[in-house]
Amino acid sequence: MSPAEKPKLAVWKFASCDGCQLSLLDCEDELLQLAGEIEIAYFLEASSALIEGPYDLSLVEGSITTGEDAERIQRVRRLSRRVVTIGACATAGGIQALRNFADVDDFVGAVYASPEYISTLATSTAISQHVHVDYELHGCPVDKLQLLEVISAFVNERKPAIASHSVCVECKRAGNVCVMVAHGTPCLGPVTHAGCGALCPSYNRGCYGCFGPMETPNMPALTNQLSELGMSEKAVDRVFRTFNVRPFEEARTR
Ligand code: SF4
Ligand code: SF4
DSSP, X not given: OOGGXXXXXXXXXXBSOSHHHHHHHTTTXXXXXXXXXXXXXXXXXXXXXXXXXXXXXXXXXXBBOSHHHHHHHHHHHHHEEEEEEESHHHHHOOGGGGGGGSOHHHHHHHHOSOGXXXXXXXXXXXXXXXXXXXXXXXXXXXXXXXXXXXXXXXXXXXXXXXXXXXXXXXXXXXXXXXXXXXXXXXXXXXXXXXXXXXXXXXXXXXOOOTTOBOSSOOHHHHHXXXXXXXXXXXXXXXXXXXXXXXXXXXXXXX
């Protein structure tokens, strides 16, 4: 197949740490095979060689935090047949969405020596709050095998085969002893979307919820459990207010 016939892939960055793009670069061997099947047309983290759109598939990392971002994502949407958002920043607003619970001017004044040069929105929002998104892949960062599956699915016009169960299922499959039951360690695994392979519980730590809430999380049950482990109401609030603050807050108030 000639390069001209291959589907064109673009990778875009908004407010983010680049970790999810690195998950794609981390594919290494698979990336070579991927490059044989698709044309990597726009991926600044990998190459300065750019090919003009439109693009068949755009992967979008990062959240919308500036007026310029809010305009640019509209252009990305217009240029892209399919848009897939990757990671907690793009799907939920990311850790930077903690600003949504405070006055952003207070942060700007505290962090920057010359706050008058900073132009920012009051909130950090998910890409889907601005444009239509065809698929959201969760994680902080996303899992590289899940990312390859999503790219393969969209290139082949099929639904991605991404499991919707919780981290607890992955944890049991890994044969781990439950840190919450055995050691009383707070763990968000029962309400968190699978994808990391239960990485933290495999090292005797509680899950931090990097992949955001699963489809049908039982938030009251886990909140009660965390309280029984001795966590104050404030501590329980804080444990959910990290990378996926918006979807966890929504799940808690459902
Ligand atoms: S989701 Fe996490 S790893 Fe990905 S860009 Fe945002 S902060 Fe970085
Ligand atoms: S350690 Fe956490 S993820 Fe593993 S089974 Fe227990 S609650 Fe679930």
